[in-house]
Amino acid sequence: MNRLNLPSFDLKLSGTKEKPKIFDILRKRYVALTPEEWVRQHFIHYLINYKGYPKALMANEVQLQIGSKLLRADSVLYDLQLKPKIIIEYKAPSIPITQKVFDQAFAYNTQLHVNYLMVSNGINHYCCKIDYAHHNYILLADIPDYHQL
Template sequence: MQALNFPQYSFRFKNKENKVSIFDAIRKKFVILQPEEWVRQHCIQYLIEEKKFPKSLINVEKELTINGLKKRYDIVVFNPNGSIHLIVECKAPSISINQSTFDQIARYNLKLNATYLMVTNGLNHYFCQMDFENSRYQFLKNIPDYTP
C-alpha cells in the first residue's frame, strides 16, 4: 500500500484467499484492505496515538439516515457525555478532496452536530471547527488533542 502523510504505525495483516485484511482496533476484527481502509486505519491510529482519544470514544463505519437515504460515516469521536466531538471523512489517496467532499461531511454534520470535522485522503488533511451560530466552518491547522 501507498505511503501516507501520517506517522508510521504498526498494523496486523492477514492474507486469506489472496485478499489482504488489516485489523481494525475499534471494530476488533480484520477488514479487507482497500485504499480507503488504509487511510481510515491510519487516521484511527493518528487519533489514538497522536491526539490521545480513548478507543472507547471512537466509532467506525456506522450507518445514518439523511433525507431518507442510508449513508455511512467513516469515523466519529464522541465526547464523554455522548455528544459528537469529531467526524472524519476518509477517501482513498487517489481521490482528490474537493468541495463535494466538504459538502458530504457537512450534510452528515447536519444530523450529527460535531464540533470538529476532518477530511483526509491520507495525503492531504483538512481540519475545521463548526461555527453553528453562523452556519459555517472555519479551517484549522489541526484538531485539538483530547482533554478529558
C-alpha cells in the first residue's frame, strides 16, 4: 500500500495476498484492504491517537437515505448526545481532492446537518466548518483537535 501523509499505527492484517484484510477498530472486524480503507484506517487512528477524538463517538460506513438513494458516509463523529458532528469522506491516495469530493460530503450533510466536513486521500487532508447562517463553509488551516470543536 502507498505511503501516506499520516502517522503509522499498529496494523492488524489478515486474509490472503490476493484478498488482504485490515482490522477496523470502529467496526471491530476485519474488512477488505482497499486503497480507500488504507486511508480510512490511518486517518481514524490519527484522529483518535493524535487529535483526541473519542473512539466511542465514531462510526464507519454510516448508512443514509437521501430521497430514494441509499448512501454511506465513510465516517461520522457524534457528539455526546449522539447527534452527528463531523462527516469524513476518504478517497484513495491516487484520487485528487476536488470540489466533487466536497460536494459528495455536502450531499450527505443534507441529512446529517453536521458542523464540520473533513476529506482526505491520505496525502492531503481538509476540514471545513459549515456556516449555516451565511450558507457557505470556512476552510480551516488544520484538522482541529477534538477539544477545539
